[in-house]
Amino acid sequence: MRRLLRKQEVWLALLTLTLGVGIGLVNPAFWSLANIFDLCKSSTVMGLFALGVLVVLVSGGIDVSFAAVGAFSMYVTSKVLLALGFQGSAALAFLLAGAIGLSLGLFNTLFIAFFRLPTLIVTLGSASLFRGLLLAFIGTTIVNNLPEGMVRFSKLTLWERTAAGGTPVGLSASFVLFVLAAVLVGFLLQRTMLGRGIYAMGGSPVAAERAGFRIRRQQLFIYGLVGLLSGVAGLVHACMMRNANPFDLAGLELNVIAAVVLGGASVTGGRGTVLGTVLGVLLIVTISNSLILLDIPSYWQKVVTGLVILVSTGITARTSGRRIHGVGLC
Amino acid sequence: MAQEYVAANHISKSFGGVAALRDVSLALRQGEIRCLVGVNGSGKSTLIKIIAGALRPDTGTITVGGRPFAHLEPIEAIRQGIQVIYQDFSLFPNLAVAENLALNTELERGVRLVNWRRVRRIATEAMEKLGRDLDLGKTVGELSVADKQLVAIAKALLQNAKVLIMDEPTTALTHKEVRTLFEIVQELKHRGLAILFVGHKLQEVLEISDTITVLRNGQKVAEGEVSQFTHGDLVRHMTGRPLPDRPSEEVSEKWHGHPAREALWHRHPADDSWAGREPPTRNSALGTPSPCHDEPASPTASEAITSVADAVLKVTDLTRRDAFEHISFEVRAGEILGVTGLLGSGRTELARSLFGLEPADSGRIEMGGQAIRMRTVQDAVRAGIAYVPEDRLTEGIFAEQSIERNIAISSLSSLAGPAGWIRPALLRRMVGQWIADLRIQAASARMPVANLSGGNQQKVVLGRWLATQAKILILNGPTVGIDVGAKSEVHEKIREQARKGMAVLLISDDLPELVEVCHRILVMHRGRIVKDVPADGCDEDRLAAELGRLE
Numbered sequence: 001m002r003r004l005l006r007k008q009e010v011w012l013a014l015l016t017l018t019l020g021v022g023i024g025l026v027n028p029a030f031w032s033l034a035n036i037f038d039l040c041k042s043s044t045v046m047g048l049f050a051l052g053v054l055v056v057l058v059s060g061g062i063d064v065s066f067a068a069v070g071a072f073s074m075y076v077t078s079k080v081l082l083a084l085g086f087q088g089s090a091a092l093a094f095l096l097a098g099a100i101g102l103s104l105g106l107f108n109t110l111f112i113a114f115f116r117l118p119t120l121i122v123t124l125g126s127a128s129l130f131r132g133l134l135l136a137f138i139g140t141t142i143v144n145n146l147p148e149g150m151v152r153f154s155k156l157t158l159w160e161r162t163a164a165g166g167t168p169v170g171l172s173a174s175f176v177l178f179v180l181a182a183v184l185v186g187f188l189l190q191r192t193m194l195g196r197g198i199y200a201m202g203g204s205p206v207a208a209e210r211a212g213f214r215i216r217r218q219q220l221f222i223y224g225l226v227g228l229l230s231g232v233a234g235l236v237h238a239c240m241m242r243n244a245n246p247f248d249l250a251g252l253e254l255n256v257i258a259a260v261v262l263g264g265a266s267v268t269g270g271r272g273t274v275l276g277t278v279l280g281v282l283l284i285v286t287i288s289n290s291l292i293l294l295d296i297p298s299y300w301q302k303v304v305t306g307l308v309i310l311v312s313t314g315i316t317a318r319t320s321g322r323r324i325h326g327v328g329l330c
Numbered sequence: 331m332a333q334e335y336v337a338a339n340h341i342s343k344s345f346g347g348v349a350a351l352r353d354v355s356l357a358l359r360q361g362e363i364r365c366l367v368g369v370n371g372s373g374k375s376t377l378i379k380i381i382a383g384a385l386r387p388d389t390g391t392i393t394v395g396g397r398p399f400a401h402l403e404p405i406e407a408i409r410q411g412i413q414v415i416y417q418d419f420s421l422f423p424n425l426a427v428a429e430n431l432a433l434n435t436e437l438e439r440g441v442r443l444v445n446w447r448r449v450r451r452i453a454t455e456a457m458e459k460l461g462r463d464l465d466l467g468k469t470v471g472e473l474s475v476a477d478k479q480l481v482a483i484a485k486a487l488l489q490n491a492k493v494l495i496m497d498e499p500t501t502a503l504t505h506k507e508v509r510t511l512f513e514i515v516q517e518l519k520h521r522g523l524a525i526l527f528v529g530h531k532l533q534e535v536l537e538i539s540d541t542i543t544v545l546r547n548g549q550k551v552a553e554g555e556v557s558q559f560t561h562g563d564l565v566r567h568m569t570g571r572p573l574p575d576r577p578s579e580e581v582s583e584k585w586h587g588h589p590a591r592e593a594l595w596h597r598h599p600a601d602d603s604w605a606g607r608e609p610p611t612r613n614s615a616l617g618t619p620s621p622c623h624d625e626p627a628s629p630t631a632s633e634a635i636t637s638v639a640d641a642v643l644k645v646t647d648l649t650r651r652d653a654f655e656h657i658s659f660e661v662r663a664g665e666i667l668g669v670t671g672l673l674g675s676g677r678t679e680l681a682r683s684l685f686g687l688e689p690a691d692s693g694r695i696e697m698g699g700q701a702i703r704m705r706t707v708q709d710a711v712r713a714g715i716a717y718v719p720e721d722r723l724t725e726g727i728f729a730e731q732s733i734e735r736n737i738a739i740s741s742l743s744s745l746a747g748p749a750g751w752i753r754p755a756l757l758r759r760m761v762g763q764w765i766a767d768l769r770i771q772a773a774s775a776r777m778p779v780a781n782l783s784g785g786n787q788q789k790v791v792l793g794r795w796l797a798t799q800a801k802i803l804i805l806n807g808p809t810v811g812i813d814v815g816a817k818s819e820v821h822e823k824i825r826e827q828a829r830k831g832m833a834v835l836l837i838s839d840d841l842p843e844l845v846e847v848c849h850r851i852l853v854m855h856r857g858r859i860v861k862d863v864p865a866d867g868c869d870e871d872r873l874a875a876e877l878g879r880l881e
Binding site: 192196200207208266271 | 421425444
């Protein structure tokens, strides 16, 4: 039980629930099916990015280029499919966006794994590079008429219900992508040797190398995966917005990293879980969503999000610090 | 006699033209504990790395189980059962004990998926093999150093270790933990493992080993059964000069009586490079020509404390909750007061509160008869207290900064001109003096401290605080992890400062050190002073017995 209470996930879940109950008391619309579905839909893009960031943080690195990768992938995909007059399913769009994201991620790995540059520097640089190339060579105008398949995907819902007012509500199909990605990343991290190798290199790169993990190969995988997930996340974003805006997704980096850290991942590597990350994303999305329900101006969202991050990570830092101190004394 | 399992034959290795090992041979036999000793830089770690396959020798071969290898690859070494436990243990602090234990086995198996049940089973078996108990679900980062070591040993055994090489395994352990470790090592020996123990705490080396090999300057200078060596022998072999505090006629007699070992004793010109260095006389108050050879056997025997009268520091009824209580003692000018006790006895906390780091809750601290408010480090420094902390890496040095800056940092105000600017010439002179005086071995004062050996780093920290011209010097484990040569130099420096009238508080685990250096020793237990022993007539066995009784 005590071990359970130490876990960040438990605190996060309690905090999110308390928040939900509180908001529900003020505005019962919070617990309506429509709002719940909306929350799920809103967490999808952030969640997909967050899963990639989780893997990077666990490995002891950091990636701040994922938002740029997402924007690049979705804008190029939209442009290309439009130019080709593509009418088919969104699956191809996702494949294309994923492939673009993957190659941009591998571009990062080139510098990280083979030139051994610090991950923060590499991804700061490449973020700027990707954005610049996108605007300079691909375009600066917003694409408002997305390819047919993407529009269809954005309207696709599962598990249709009729809400109290008689309007039909449904769970956005994109949410399935998030769930699928979460399950896969969870399996990867918990059940595969590759995943344990990622934890190992986050805990002690020297020991990981001595134990026989292939660090470069793992990095190739990690940054490739972040790229892939970011490409997909970018495309989901475009579908939801029903347009492709090359200026979009900027400034999302810190929120996503904050959500992952809030979920218990350590910026120094070696710690973090999918469950925690999902809860962290849910909490942040709930806060911004409910502030709208509570009629609070949107700039307060930033203030509250900031406070939640500071307080909750502050609490974990203090309790873990005290724990270490306690061990030292007795 | 036990069977030889691993042998290094005529190994030579140089790095960039500098010879690290010259024609060294070493054999490890099953059921035998061999100790490899030598000062820092003598080639110990190079030799270990070559046996582990991590480095390739320039010439020479490694024979494992009768099979010669010109190039032993690390993976081959592991397959042959050679396991090295490095000082950092190569564990993953963020993973559970069970996973740390099983990871290598799983990796070797080449599986892609983790079977957590199997991980647990492997880990349970590993701990059973060792006959010890640990919470397998606990994260390794939360374990004590001793438990981490246990995990590292269990991990090595899992991989069918036939040879276990341990690199300075006792450095961070308490007395009690060292005892446990020795029990385990003995057990492994009886199971037929060949064990190579790399160490520099000679008392421990003499206790644990069956055979000893001494390296100096990359050459084997002595080798033999443990019974052939005394403490003094080892020091002499390691440093090429006798131990300062124990002018050992009996040692040399014994030595000359062993013609067989004469053959193993290679003299070479480099031998005298250390002993022959001119000691600094400028700063020596008594004008002693050498810090080593003219030293009396025990400081109490001939060195009367300079002034009988005044207590420089008087502590009355000092208490800090959960750390120590009702601590009263005095230190006089010129006195070296030892403080010892098991881990958790409150000795470090006491030192920290005397230096204002963790202020006491109640009690009086007087200096020169005046009560002092000791709430911050600034209070302590102003009052003339200097503190050399326990863990120099995290608390003592600015690793990336130069030697010069590290030494000067606490006495900047005395180096400043009227406008508050630092006067570079003064700074360089002051730093240069301390580097010479402490015999810090460095190419330049601008070199980052991180590049120095442990002993020299410690001298830098010592130099910083001596430069403040403090009245009281508090040293916490000043010679932990540094080699014998540097150790005796540090001891000499401490004595010299005391002779000049400084009061010294020496906190240490190292009983021989306490007995040798101190005038009086306080034993702490559970936050209280339980014994006040004059060092005169006290030997380490008595002190050890005293400490043993507390457990």
